[in-house]
Amino acid sequence: MAGVLRGVFGYCFLVLIVRTAGRRPGKQIAPFEFVFVFFAGGLTLTAMVGDDRSLTNAFTIIISIALTHLVLAYLQRRWKTLGLIIDGTPLVLLKNGKWQVEAMRHMRIQDDDVMAMARDNGLERLDQVAYAVLERNGEISVIQTPKDQ
Amino acid sequence: MPSTSTKPVEDSVKKVNDExxxxxxLEFQHKWWRFTRGLWIFFAAVIVADLLGCFGRxxxxxxxxxxxxxxxxxxYERIERYGAPSILRIDFGQPAIQNGQVRLWVGESxxxxxxxxxxxxxxDQSIVGAGGISYVFPISSTPASVKFALQPVAPGIYxxxxxxxxxxxxNLRIFVMP
Structure with a gap:
């Protein structure tokens, strides 16, 4: 039973930590952020498993984590606020030719990150970008200015 | 034919520049940023408390x-951690040594x-009973000490x-962290 509780706690704790540490997964993830993700995951695993290296313990913890994930996914559909807490909200990083400094500072995103996504979309210059939006999944969407489309 | 439920598309997503x-x-996001600022202060306090040993070690x-x-x-460590090894050391002074030996009794906890x-x-001897364990150690000179290697099996106050x-x-009181 302790393993199941540790699994649920470990999952919820990691969700909170990853949400707090910043939303830069997916295409924006840098090598040093991989270190954080793997380190945090590995250390959580140690505490969750403890001395019990049995298959039974692994099965029950995996199932409990999967169930916690399902329950959270269901609850965040029911309650919008929980969805905002878990996934966050899209944030505009660039609009009307101006950087949205507050959002970029809080989300630790630099103009280089936006330009990288612009290049990924076939754009050559930032003035071709009408809007850049940090999505809930951590990717940056780039919308071209109408004249460049 | 099986029916599939549908609903009309509503343009309910908030727009930027009306387009x-x-x-x-943003209202939520500002609250979240305030919350994370508080959380980081809390995390920093946790780290300082840990370095000081408030959570053991x-x-x-x-x-x-x-x-x-x-x-x-x-x-000893007044704050232990569940499953983490530690040492409890007992030094014996002259009053505890009788006839070249120490008779030590410790509670069953x-x-x-x-x-x-x-x-x-x-x-030399270990006898279980009376809510604890009695040990007999032969001692030739002081200072003399024995060590118990501990590894707490459950969180709690003991x-x-x-x-x-x-x-x-x-009487020692030891708190075992989860």
């Missing part, structure tokens, strides 16, 4: 208890909850009474 549907909730966790006559001096793994050095023949008892 780009983004659905930003640090200066504040180390403790020493002694009898008024210095017959036994116990060096030493084994049951604090998970004593081994005693260093091995006692009392650990320790007594040596010829010396008053000591």
């Amino acid at each position: 780009l549907a983004v659905g930003s909730d 640090g200066p504040l966790a180390n403790a020493t208890a002694r009898t008024p006559d210095n017959g036994i001096v116990v060096k 030493l084994v049951k909850t604090l998970g004593a793994q081994r005693v260093i050095p091995q006692p 009392e650990l009474p320790i007594r040596a023949a010829g010396s008053p008892p000591i």
Whole structure:
């Protein structure tokens, strides 16, 4: 039973930590952020498993984590606020030719990150970008200015 | 034919500049940023508390208890961690040594909850009973000490009474972190 509780706690704790540490997964993830993700995951695993290296313990913890994930996914559909807490909200990083400094500072995103996504979309210059939006999944969407489309 | 339920598409996503549907909730985001700022301060406090030993394994966790006559001096961790090994050391002074030996009695929580793994050095005798374990150690000279290797088996607050023949008892209170 302790393993199941540790699994649920470990999952919820990691969700909170990853949400707090910043939303830069997916295409924006840098090598040093991989270190954080793997380190945090590995250390959580140690505490969750403890001395019990049995298959039974692994099965029950995996199932409990999967169930916690399902329950959270269901609850965040029911309650919008929980969805905002878990996934966050899209944030505009660039609009009307101006950087949205507050959002970029809080989300630790630099103009280089936006330009990288612009290049990924076939754009050559930032003035071709009408809007850049940090999505809930951590990717940056780039919308071209109408004249460049 | 099986029916499939449908619903009309509603343009309910908040727009930027009346043209780009983004659905930003800036009011929530400002609250979240305030919350994370508080959370980071809390995390920093946790780290400082951990370095100090508030959660075990640090200066504040180390403790020493002694009898008024210095017959036994116990060096231990008042805050232990579940499953983490530690050493409880007992130094014996002259009042506790009788006829070249020490007769030490420790409460059963030493084994049951604090998970004593081994005693260093091995006692001549160990007798289970009276809510604890009695050990007999031959001692040729002072200072002399024995060590108990602990590995707590469950979180909680545990009392650990320790007594040596010829010396008053000591009662330790040990908190085991989850």
